[in-house]
Amino acid sequence: MSRTGMLLIAFSALLATAAWAGETLSRVKRTQVLQDVLVDDYPPFGFIDNHNQLAGFDVDVAQAVARRLGVKLKLSTPGWETISAGHWHGRWDICICSMSPTQDRARVLDFPAQYYLSPAVLVVHTRDNRIRSIADISGKRVGVGTGSSYESYLHRTLQIPGGQPITYPFHDVVIIPGDETVNFRNLALGPGVRLDAIVSDLATARGQIRAANALRIVSGILYSEPNVIATDKGDPEWNSTVAGVIGQLKADGTLAAISKKWLDADITHDER
Amino acid sequence: MSVEARFGPQRHFARNVGLTWIVLLSALACLLYPLHLDLGYAWQKLPYLVGLHLAPDGFLQGAVLSLFVTACSMVLALLVALPTALGRMSANPVARGIATFYASVFRGTPLLVQVLFIYLALPQVGIILGGLTSGILALSLNYGAYLAETIRVGVMSVPQGQREAALALGLPRWRVSWKIVMPQALRLIIPPAGAQFVSMLKDSSLVSVMGLWELNFLAQSYARASYHYMEMLISAAAIYWLMSICFELVQARLERRFGRGADPFGAIHN
Numbered sequence: 099m100s101r102t103g104m105l106l107i108a109f110s111a112l113l114a115t116a117a118w119a120g121e122t123l124s125r126v127k128r129t130q131v132l133q134d135v136l137v138d139d140y141p142p143f144g145f146i147d148n149h150n151q152l153a154g155f156d157v158d159v160a161q162a163v164a165r166r167l168g169v170k171l172k173l174s175t176p177g178w179e180t181i182s183a184g185h186w187h188g189r190w191d192i193c194i195c196s197m198s199p200t201q202d203r204a205r206v207l208d209f210p211a212q213y214y215l216s217p218a219v220l221v222v223h224t225r226d227n228r229i230r231s232i233a234d235i236s237g238k239r240v241g242v243g244t245g246s247s248y249e250s251y252l253h254r255t256l257q258i259p260g261g262q263p264i265t266y267p268f269h270d271v272v273i274i275p276g277d278e279t280v281n282f283r284n285l286a287l288g289p290g291v292r293l294d295a296i297v298s299d300l301a302t303a304r305g306q307i308r309a310a311n312a313l314r315i316v317s318g319i320l321y322s323e324p325n326v327i328a329t330d331k332g333d334p335e336w337n338s339t340v341a342g343v344i345g346q347l348k349a350d351g352t353l354a355a356i357s358k359k360w361l362d363a364d365i366t367h368d369e370r
Numbered sequence: 371m372s373v374e375a376r377f378g379p380q381r382h383f384a385r386n387v388g389l390t391w392i393v394l395l396s397a398l399a400c401l402l403y404p405l406h407l408d409l410g411y412a413w414q415k416l417p418y419l420v421g422l423h424l425a426p427d428g429f430l431q432g433a434v435l436s437l438f439v440t441a442c443s444m445v446l447a448l449l450v451a452l453p454t455a456l457g458r459m460s461a462n463p464v465a466r467g468i469a470t471f472y473a474s475v476f477r478g479t480p481l482l483v484q485v486l487f488i489y490l491a492l493p494q495v496g497i498i499l500g501g502l503t504s505g506i507l508a509l510s511l512n513y514g515a516y517l518a519e520t521i522r523v524g525v526m527s528v529p530q531g532q533r534e535a536a537l538a539l540g541l542p543r544w545r546v547s548w549k550i551v552m553p554q555a556l557r558l559i560i561p562p563a564g565a566q567f568v569s570m571l572k573d574s575s576l577v578s579v580m581g582l583w584e585l586n587f588l589a590q591s592y593a594r595a596s597y598h599y600m601e602m603l604i605s606a607a608a609i610y611w612l613m614s615i616c617f618e619l620v621q622a623r624l625e626r627r628f629g630r631g632a633d634p635f636g637a638i639h640n
Contacts, residue, residue: 135581138591145595146588150418151426173426175591176501176581180490187493279594309597 122191122329123336130169134160136195138175139279141305142360143196155360159213160194162352166343182207186330192340193328198247199259209326210337211344213353214365216299217319218248221282221307224314226289231317232267238294239272241281247323248297249275256321264321278302286310299323301361405600412601415592419585419605429502431583433609439502439574439584443509444567450514455521469518476515484508485576505577513570517563524559525551557628564621568614585609 126132136144136156147153152173164171174190181193184206196216199209222229229235242248250256252273254266274281274293284292296303297320307313327344329337347353353366417423421432430438457469476484489504499507528551536546575586589606593599 138587139594141595146591147595148414150423150431174581175583177579180486180579180581183490185490185493187498189493189498279599283599305597 223289446510451517454518501580524555
């Protein structure tokens with residue numbers, strides 16, 4: 099998951115305060131409620147289903163975490179920028195929201211646990227016969243979500259904390275940042291009409307390909323990006339509680355089962 | 371002027387305006403036809419978009435929530451605008467300063483920035499407001515600043531002689547304002563104020579950044595989850611449009627009411 103509000107980063111950078119140690123943990127214990135934030139428009143991880151309820155991989159993981167903690171789960175869906183800007187001031191306890199860890203985000207948020215890996219892929223129009231591998235995007239117009247890690251990848255500046263070094267077999271890409279849904283619609287207009295290709299995560303690409311039926315994925319996985327659970331900065335006790343719960347859910351197969359339910363594959367397995 | 375001269379042409383006029391609307395509406399429908407919209411999907415989501423059910427958190431959602439936010443903000447904006455307008459016209463330099471400063475800040479910065487500032491920056495000084503409160507506060511403060519200018523212009527446009535004459539007749543000050551100045555000012559205030567409320571209805575979609583499940587939020591969310599992008603955008607647009615039309619009808623009624631005696635042809639414009 100992969101959007102950033104530069105504005106909000108600026109806001110939050112202005113005022114850097116940290117939660118008191120132990121504050122979140124004691125609030126969750128006191129209220130017996132886990133306030134989780136997630137994204138409402140990122141199927142199959144978080145979306146509003148046919149019964150107008152929040153559903154998806156992230157919702158099931160949140161439910162498993164709340165069950166394990168023995169508390170009630172309360173979900174909210176504020177804008178991505180308001181989540182990733184940090185400084186939650188007790189509004190929310192946890193973000194199980196497909197966030198990828200970046201250095202900017204690490205300044206205002208803690209990442210107590212990694213819970214799945216999302217592969218990045220290259221998508222082109224089915225009629226495209228010019229782009230056969232990632233090396234062929236040199237000089238082409240490539241769409242990415244604004245502020246996403248895919249944008250950094252095309253800028254050749256992506257760093258994954260603790261991850262494999264990434265290779266960039268392309269140069270002079272014309273990067274077109276924008277809304278991912280709009281990007282996919284533009285690519286479906288035809289090869290090179292508005293875009294030549296898109297870099298996005300595999301699950302998003304698959305959903306869009308099913309919907310548009312005019313797109314395809316080119317050659318394998320570009321790199322794998324960790325997705326982490328985020329908490330407000332500065333409560334180590336809460337962080338170790340969360341890390342412990344995720345460890346248990348991995349060990350007893352709960353995460354793997356949730357992953358198979360939503361993605362037909364276990365994307366939670368790989369350890370950092 | 372004869373009754374026929376006033377009402378005869380008006381009936382034809384209104385009919386012809388209506389016919390023109392029907393032609394344009396059909397043209398719009400023809401434009402949308404080639405998009406191959408999945409109307410079944412739009413129909414299935416309509417009750418949620420309109421807000422006939424409560425959201426999972428037990429609060430209002432959809433268009434009903436948009437209307438709720440707009441209605442609360444309208445009332446608050448009026449409450450903010452009146453003293454601001456008085457301040458703008460005040461001879462007291464501090465009152466004038468406060469009113470002009472407030473109006474300048476809130477008219478001179480983007481509404482989205484104000485929404486986010488209230489939601490994200492106020493907690494830094496210990497004021498933690500919910501999404502709904504923040505949204506209503508931002509909309510009220512923003513539109514209050516515009517409305518204050520509208521009210522000021524309306525009041526200033528009433529000739530000074532009206533007030534002087536009323537005072538000379540020995541009417542008390544509050545009665546002069548209430549019975550002489552206000553009705554004449556309202557005639558000029560209502561059209562632009564109505565336009566501002568229509569635009570506020572649409573700006574209420576900005577509160578979606580704080581996770582309120584209002585009309586625009588649901589439309590975007592359904593659109594992305596189901597890949598029925600155009601269906602949801604057009605449905606939301608249609609609902610906003612219908613609500614705006616209702617606002618405009620109310621505004622037209624008010625305009626007619628306060629336009630009595632000022633402009634004999636005023637009614638024809640409707």
